[in-house]
Amino acid sequence: MNNIEIFLDSIRRAIELILSGDPYVLSVTIVQLKVNLTAVMISILLAIPLSIILSFKEFKGKRLVLSILSTLMSLPPVVVGLIVFLILSKSGPLGFLNLLFTPEAMIIAQTILATPIITSMSVASIKSVSDSLKYVALTLGANKYQMILSILNEAKYGILVAILAGYGRVAAEVGAILIVGGNIVTYEGISYTRTLTTAITVEASMGRLDAAIAFGLILMLISFIINLTLFILQRRSV
């Protein structure tokens, strides 16, 4: 077999691997989705109230908070991974929780990655709703709570875009979860803390191209779905 044949054969076997419902592939995919989705969910719970406060409340140091958030947006995942690792490691301040090398540790790291991006983008999209619309809501008789809901409703597509961007960041990320999750597979060959991204690094380095490609395909499918949704939302929000 020449190189191209080897490559094509790998793709064929990768597709077979996905379609056969291989328990290893399935478990890796599930861990990936579970960690990403949970992290994004927690991020939403943190980011939305935070962005409401940042958008509707005036307080000292608000600018500082906003600039810290936008700095955190570009934080390298590996560094976040390292920090979480240090905090959760046996000698770290939260070492007693025994969370290192668990899916929970990965969720913590990814939450730290997703929250700033969702918050900043949500604040930006709330800000893009015309300021005078706030006054319109109030003069038409809305109380503060009703006014905030109306403005959020105007910004909802932008906020959804923010959430998807947050999801996009954690779905594609390797550095942080590799460090705090440990890329662990059980003796039965089922993933404990191995995700699609970390799996690809392992499989590729071990020369198991079919598995690496299979994971790559699934990952691409996920990001394709995210991007398609983003595209549709952005068109609708105009």
Added chain:
Amino acid sequence: MIELINVNKYYKDKHVLKDINLDVKRGEILALLGLSGAGKTTLLKVMNLLEDIDSGKIIFDGIDVTNLNENEKVKYRRRMCLVFQKPEFFRGSVFDNIAYGLKVRKVSKREIELRVKEALEIVGLKGYEKRNVKTLSAGEAQRVNLARALVIEPEVLLLDEPTSNLDPKNTEIIENIIKTAREEKGVTIVIATHDQGQALRISDRIAIINDGKLEQVGYKEDILFNPRTLFVAKFLGMKNIFKGYAKNGKIFFEDLEITVNSNINGEVFFGIRPEDIMIVREGRKKENMLRVKIERINLISASIYEIESYYKSTKIYIHVPRHVVDVMKLYKGKYINISLKKDSIRIFPK
């Protein structure tokens, strides 16, 4: 209905409302007349309790509403409505936007449907419920903007330049809606405008605002014919303003002695409206007569000519009905006698 007492408002260092005293009476249409940036919008927002003031008092229907907390403010704010200059809508249909004020007041669904329908009929947009607000023309948008305020049936309607972006036809439609709202529902209306014609057309009283200060408040005849400040005089079309020296009932100006009804002494400005100047036939005599040379004759409306004339180096505007130009055979370069009637002269101490 709304009374402002010594209201002051700053935006950072800028003093935007200066010692405003204004009493808006129940059921009247008050025009707030001033140039852009004079403080009209801020004043309306203050009345609507959308902006806090730095000092002074706001009395709404006899109750001091100056320092209320947010929840109490909502209670009073719901008895009025401010229509902003630029229509800004919530995403969605015309119905959603007009229903907004009723929804936040927890009005029942059935009543909302009826009242929205009625409001659309009032503004002449029957059947527009399902239209997306983004597809409305400027005139339609302003009418929907007005409809969503009218549907609330506010006691006080505050309008911020509701026709500034509209053509004359849409302006007329909006003005009629405003007048009808007062006549049929007894709504108290404050309308901010920079257009003195509009102020005269639809209001009972006019408040002139300039640089954050109320220059004069009064019935429109009073404002028009007895301007108290130079600004009010100029703003309402007193195009002839001169500087002179007053002494014992006379003003000395150029080489003239003009008799006036005033005992002010010293340097003064004095003015006369162009339409109050009389052209005097040759050979006759009238008070305060002077001979001027016609420089230009210009038709400024269907029935009025504006004559630009000179007495030495002083330019004097005269407005005459169209037929006068023909009857008196007025033309450029001709010398004519004019009379500045002393009852028409207004004096502004320096």
